[in-house]
Amino acid sequence: MPLVRISLIKGKPAAHIRAIADGVHQALADTFGVPADDRFQLIDQHERDGFLYDADYLGVHRTDDLVMITILASNWRDTARKQALYQAIAVNLARDPGLRREDVMVVLSPNQRDDWSFGKGLASYVTPA
Amino acid sequence: MPLVRISLIKGKPAAHIRAIADGVHQALADTFGVPADDRFQLIDQHERDGFLYDADYLGVHRTDDLVMITILASNWRDTARKQALYQAIAVNLARDPGLRREDVMVVLSPNQRDDWSFGKGLASYVTPA
């Protein structure tokens, strides 16, 4: 059910970007109970001057490897689950493609179960498919 | 009031994309009570490898014609209205540009009436324009 947007500066190899997408999805599966086949991700590659970030906000030192990940997902998860998700994404992306954990930013955007239609004109989590 | 983002794989003819945008707007007018002139839509065309989807999640078979439509809209609609919207979008896009209804995905992102400014620095639905 999550719809994931992955934003980063243009120019990374395809394998780098794919590893990010894979790592985010695995973290969602491991901590948010997202099924393996519930995967929908959009990649936005920005020009350097179209991707503005502060290099030190909250004392976290960021570089041009920064990836901003926004996840539209239903709002029934509690804080502990969200913390587990952030941790899992950072760990996965540190392993592959080898990002610094400071360069992984995640923002959740909440909606409801009846806000999703996965095709056929149905509210997929409300009406029987 | 809705702000619509239409995401699809790069390479479709302009008329195909325009028909999708038109069909989504007509569905919002018919089911969500959106005025004909309340139309604001952004089109995001992605490279094939920047548009990741599962081809079978929930038993719905998707192809590279898939369009992901996210709609930021105020959250006062009930489930029945949302179901009518999903149905209308799928019907409209099946007619023109002829998409399979399985290739139409819709996600709502809720906000409030005071979250909108349509210009002039005003909260358009709160302050008199």
Next chain:
Amino acid sequence: MPLVRISLIKGKPAAHIRAIADGVHQALADTFGVPADDRFQLIDQHERDGFLYDADYLGVHRTDDLVMITILASNWRDTARKQALYQAIAVNLARDPGLRREDVMVVLSPNQRDDWSFGKGLASYVTPA
């Protein structure tokens, strides 16, 4: 904490776009209590036919200079604060880069404090960094 997306038609000078980004951030600092170094902004430049807007909705006359600004931010601000934000953004962008106030559209997208991770795998506003 806000994550800002600035969408406009392709072709404006870099200084024009930078002035928009600066003006939005200054307005957030002045009215929403956002720290100067809490700045994260993504710029989306669209082809003309991928940026659809109504030129007169609500009696506000818009041109191709229109900028659509969406701001993902925690939902604890009241209506008065939001009104101050819209006003400040319009005033700032009218001064520089000299936009008409009718060409400044702002939409807020609300989330919660525990929906943010600014790096290191932590829920930045919940766990001590």
